[in-house]
Amino acid sequence: MNMSTRMIGSLATAAVATAVLATAAIAGTDVQSALLAQWRVDAGQEFSAARGRALFERRANDWSCSSCHTADPRATGRHVVTEKSIRPLAPASNPRRFTDRTKVEKWFRRNCNDVLNRDCTALEKGDVLTYLVSLK
Amino acid sequence: MKAQMTTAAGNGTVASVRVWDVPVRVFHWLLVISFGAAYLLGDSERWRQIHVMFGYTVLGLIAFRILWGFVGTRYARFTSFLHGPRAALRYVGSLASRKPEHHVGHNPAGSWAVYAMLALGVATGLSGYLTLNEFGGDAVEELHEILANTWLVVVFVHVAGVIASSVAHRENLARAMLTGYKRGDGESIRASVSSPRRPIVGVLLASAVLIFWLGSLLIGGPTIIERSSQATMAQTAEDDDD
Ligand code: HEM
Numbered sequence: 001m002n003m004s005t006r007m008i009g010s011l012a013t014a015a016v017a018t019a020v021l022a023t024a025a026i027a028g029t030d031v032q033s034a035l036l037a038q039w040r041v042d043a044g045q046e047f048s049a050a051r052g053r054a055l056f057e058r059r060a061n062d063w064s065c066s067s068c069h070t071a072d073p074r075a076t077g078r079h080v081v082t083e084k085s086i087r088p089l090a091p092a093s094n095p096r097r098f099t100d101r102t103k104v105e106k107w108f109r110r111n112c113n114d115v116l117n118r119d120c121t122a123l124e125k126g127d128v129l130t131y132l133v134s135l136k
Numbered sequence: 137m138k139a140q141m142t143t144a145a146g147n148g149t150v151a152s153v154r155v156w157d158v159p160v161r162v163f164h165w166l167l168v169i170s171f172g173a174a175y176l177l178g179d180s181e182r183w184r185q186i187h188v189m190f191g192y193t194v195l196g197l198i199a200f201r202i203l204w205g206f207v208g209t210r211y212a213r214f215t216s217f218l219h220g221p222r223a224a225l226r227y228v229g230s231l232a233s234r235k236p237e238h239h240v241g242h243n244p245a246g247s248w249a250v251y252a253m254l255a256l257g258v259a260t261g262l263s264g265y266l267t268l269n270e271f272g273g274d275a276v277e278e279l280h281e282i283l284a285n286t287w288l289v290v291v292f293v294h295v296a297g298v299i300a301s302s303v304a305h306r307e308n309l310a311r312a313m314l315t316g317y318k319r320g321d322g323e324s325i326r327a328s329v330s331s332p333r334r335p336i337v338g339v340l341l342a343s344a345v346l347i348f349w350l351g352s353l354l355i356g357g358p359t360i361i362e363r364s365s366q367a368t369m370a371q372t373a374e375d376d377d378d
Pocket of ligand 1: 178195257264281
């Protein structure tokens with residue numbers, strides 16, 4: 001390998017890296033709409049804030065989402081078991097919510113299993129997020 | 137000082153020697169239970185407190201084991217299983233050979249698994265404690281899961297190693313961790329005067345853990361049940377209003 005091919009190689013690597021980083025940054029700026037778009041495709045149906053609210057407040061077994069996140073997701077929640085406080089879930093009062101995809105997916109998986117004993121569907125997740133975003 | 141030397145030669149029976157003292161065995165199996173339970177319950181908010189209970193048990197057990205690594209009986213001491221990485225590789229290589237290396241205490245590869253598991257146990261427990269008390273946020277929460285999963289991988293490697301060594305030496309090593317006896321003509325811990333056997337320490341360890349579990353369940357259990365039944369009653373009242 002001579003000098004110039006090596007240089008072209010590193011330039012190409014740098015270009016690819018920049019492109020990847022830029023894409024990630026743009027994608028990261030709007031996790032909410034990216035998630036909604038993806039779930040929208042999976043659900044094949046429009047989301048409804050009303051359905052989201054109903055799911056959020058409906059008790060299955062002994063718990064509902066509002067058992068911990070309270071009936072007003074803009075308020076500070078309280079864990080029913082550990083009694084520790086939980087920061088508000090609605091982005092209006094807590095802008096850090098729904099900014100990290102893995103975190104969102106992890107807690108939907110965990111909390112849906114806690115309450116419903118199963119994973120939530122894409123439609124259910126989309127409805128809940130639409131409801132939470134609609135709160136001002 | 138070899139007070140009791142038994143060999144395969146002579147009477148035709150295979151010599152066995154007491155290697156694992158009671159505290160080491162109690163520690164080992166309580167750790168298996170506590171790690172397994174903490175791992176399985178980690179992903180549920182419903183079982184959060186029980187998860188934390190098993191997590192604290194892990195921390196307590198490991199603290200004990202580290203202490204026992206300095207003051208315990210012969211094969212429990214860290215000084216008896218300080219093997220370099222080259223020794224570990226050589227041991228693993230010898231397993232496939234016709235005459236695998238035999239060690240009365242921990243073999244060199246197994247020693248590394250022990251050190252890795254002790255370190256991962258401490259790190260997993262501490263990161264869990266930090267998460268619970270909300271020091272460090274999402275990064276520590278992630279770290280806690282990564283450490284727990286890494287530990288699980290090491291557990292699988294450890295179990296695979298035990299199986300491989302058991303096959304190579306035609307000796308059930310898992311049973312040895314129950315009975316305390318391994319094949320060989322090394323120095324039995326029973327006979328060693330410099331490090332006497334202390335079964336009472338194992339009994340105390342087991343009692344401490346059982347008391348901790350019972351106490352946690354008696355204090356935590358009813359509140360959990362009470363709180364969820366309150367929630368159910370509130371729901372019933374709402375339903376009646378409709
Ligand atoms: C040492 C043994 C432990 C193991 C094997 C363990 C394992 C785990 C696992 C696998 C998870 C959930 C992973 C998932 O989301 O799928 C978890 C979560 C958690 N653990 Fe532990 N843990 C241990 C000790 C502890 C201790 C000592 C505490 C507290 C004092 C603790 C507090 C927590 C908390 C609060 C969570 C929820 C974390 C979150 O908010 O995502 N853990 N643990």
